[in-house]
Amino acid sequence: MSETASTPAAVLGPDHGYGPDIDHVLLSEEQIQAKITELAEQVARDYEGREVLLVGVLKGAVLFMSDFARALRLPTQMEFMAVSSYGSSTSSSGVVRILKDLDRDISDRHVLVLEDIIDSGLTLSWLLKNLGGRRPASLEVCALLRKPDAIKVEVPVRYVGFDIPNEFVVGYGLDYAERYRDLPYIGTLKPEVYEK
Ligand SMILES: O=P(O)(O)OC[C@H]1O[C@H](OP(=O)(O)OP(=O)(O)O)[C@H](O)[C@@H]1O
Ligand code: HPA
């Protein structure tokens, strides 16, 4: 579904005042929430009888983590790692920096990494190597979004919400220069926003 900037506010839902900056909505709040329910049901089936350790990749995955954890009907624990490779740019620097590491040892744990987006794949590829070295019992990825046409490094991903076109998107955790993370939907920005 692709809606235009003229989509009525009632359809878009709350936009926190960002509405004028949005070019078009790629995924509505309803589509995102329905997909999360679907992903959580699949994960609950696959991990039945095991305790899952959700590792949220900050900051982008913060909204996804909070909705996914509530939808997942399994006992889970949560850890967060903060990494950054984009800064204020719309393309990856390719250099992944750990801003905050996990608080606990993950050896022998069933780790499910929650990511908001796989774009070039550089962040996740680096992260999986890093976490894999800590000897978890299992290590899988659940990503809400993936851009198949932007991939530079193939990464094994067990669960994917949506494959999307190769456009820079914001909302539902995803930022441009730290803005728009709080939007409940995912959309693109008007070109003039980048020129500001
Ligand atoms: O596949 P890639 O090209 O590596 O891009 C994906 C990563 O980029 C974003 O994080 P970012 O570095 O912007 O940090 P943030 O989550 O704090 O916004 C996003 O949240 C992913 O972690
Ligand atoms: O399309 C994107 N939007 C926001 N942040 C991102 N980080 C990687 N890709 C994106």
Ligand SMILES: [Mg+2]
């Ligand atoms: Mg970012």
